[in-house]
Amino acid sequence: MARIFSGIQPSGIPTLGNYLGAIRNWVPLQDEHECLWCVVDLHAITVWQEPAALARQTREMAAVLLACGIDPARHVLFVQSHVRAHAQLAWIFNCVARLGWLNRMTQFKDKAGKDREAVSAGLYVYPNLMAADILAYHATKVPVGDDQRQHLELANDIAQKFNHDYDAAFFPPIEPLILGPAARVMSLRDGTKKMSKSDPSDQSRINLNDDADTIALKIRRAKTDADPLPSEPEGLANRPEARNLVGIYAALTSTTPSAVLAEHGGKGFGAFKPLLADLLVSVLDPIARETDRLLADPAEIDATLRAGAARARAIADPIVAETERLVGFLPPR
Numbered sequence: 089m090a091r092i093f094s095g096i097q098p099s100g101i102p103t104l105g106n107y108l109g110a111i112r113n114w115v116p117l118q119d120e121h122e123c124l125w126c127v128v129d130l131h132a133i134t135v136w137q138e139p140a141a142l143a144r145q146t147r148e149m150a151a152v153l154l155a156c157g158i159d160p161a162r163h164v165l166f167v168q169s170h171v172r173a174h175a176q177l178a179w180i181f182n183c184v185a186r187l188g189w190l191n192r193m194t195q196f197k198d199k200a201g202k203d204r205e206a207v208s209a210g211l212y213v214y215p216n217l218m219a220a221d222i223l224a225y226h227a228t229k230v231p232v233g234d235d236q237r238q239h240l241e242l243a244n245d246i247a248q249k250f251n252h253d254y255d256a257a258f259f260p261p262i263e264p265l266i267l268g269p270a271a272r273v274m275s276l277r278d279g280t281k282k283m284s285k286s287d288p289s290d291q292s293r294i295n296l297n298d299d300a301d302t303i304a305l306k307i308r309r310a311k312t313d314a315d316p317l318p319s320e321p322e323g324l325a326n327r328p329e330a331r332n333l334v335g336i337y338a339a340l341t342s343t344t345p346s347a348v349l350a351e352h353g354g355k356g357f358g359a360f361k362p363l364l365a366d367l368l369v370s371v372l373d374p375i376a377r378e379t380d381r382l383l384a385d386p387a388e389i390d391a392t393l394r395a396g397a398a399r400a401r402a403i404a405d406p407i408v409a410e411t412e413r414l415v416g417f418l419p420p421r
């Protein structure tokens with residue numbers, strides 16, 4: 089059974105985009121793989137985090153993952169900083185990766201923006217930590233969004249260079265699982281922009297804890313054009329807002345945009361939007377309720393995360409110990 093690792097940053101309540109593009113696709117992977125799901129707080133602090141907010145958001149993300157169907161009994165759900173192996177292996181990888189490789193990372197360029205001198209050194213070596221996350225478990229499959237593909241290529245470069253330099257077939261190749269590219273969810277205010285937690289307008293996104301009234305209102309106010317829905321996907325060209333709402337509907341009902349249009353083509357948005365809102369409520373309301381139920385007992389979530397960390401350590405510690413032996417570190421005991 090292949091081992092899967094994926095990480096998600098504790099950066100606030102996830103959006104519908106995070107859900108359809110990432111979390112929801114993780115759940116069925118649990119049927120056929122051994123999975124490690126990690127809330128990556130070490131990655132989060134590469135940009136400033138208010139300490140109290142970081143702790144709260146780490147627990148919230150764990151609760152959302154559990155509410156979405158991540159199974160902590162059969163798989164491993166844990167917090168990155170609870171397992172020292174990540175930071176230990178990341179240091180070694182800082183010494184394997186070349187500056188030239190990191191200089192090519194487009195996410196760093198995007199996140200650093202114009203003021204490159206002012207960002208943390210952590211933001212720069214972020215991909216090395218990500219490689220350590222995966223390789224500390226010898227995981228071979230990594231479900232991620234398309235934006236993370238370049239980081240996984242770098243992880244493979246690190247693994248290969250390590251194996252070459254230390255003359256050992258130790259780290260396995262990693263395969264990205266790019267899931268649900270069909271479900272790139274766009275902003276409700278601008279169909280050409282990605283739906284994002286960081287958009288200043290809350291009206292631009294559905295949050296996984298929005299209540300039914302909020303969802304209905306956001307969908308009612310969602311930007312659209314005046315035309316009715318076409319009956320074929322070709323009719324969505326140059327109609328990004330319409331395409332987005334149809335795409336969301338299709339993703340939520342696990343069908344295709346053409347099937348949605350076959351059924352709803354000809355309807356105006358006045359008729360289609362309430363259907364979409366009801367569908368969203370039926371999928372998200374149970375998740376919101378379960379998240380709230382879990383968050384009412386933080387000690388229980390913390391116990392689940394502690395148990396997950398113990399299981400993660402049992403896998404990662406021997407792999408990091410062997411890495412250190414290969415590097416030539418004197419055995420600590």
Ligand code: AMP
Nearest residue numbers: 105106109110232233271272273282283
């Ligand atoms: P982020 O919150 O941007 O760090 O993303 C966490 C995960 O959610 C990544 O796998 C992203 O690819 C995915 N994701 C974020 N926003 C969207 C979106 N609007 N549509 C689809 N997937 C998304």
Ligand code: TRP
Nearest residue numbers: 093094095096128218221230232
């Ligand atoms: N960088 C990933 C993101 O922002 C999160 C992440 C950290 C991750 N470590 C990982 C994803 C390891 C996959 C595997 O989405």
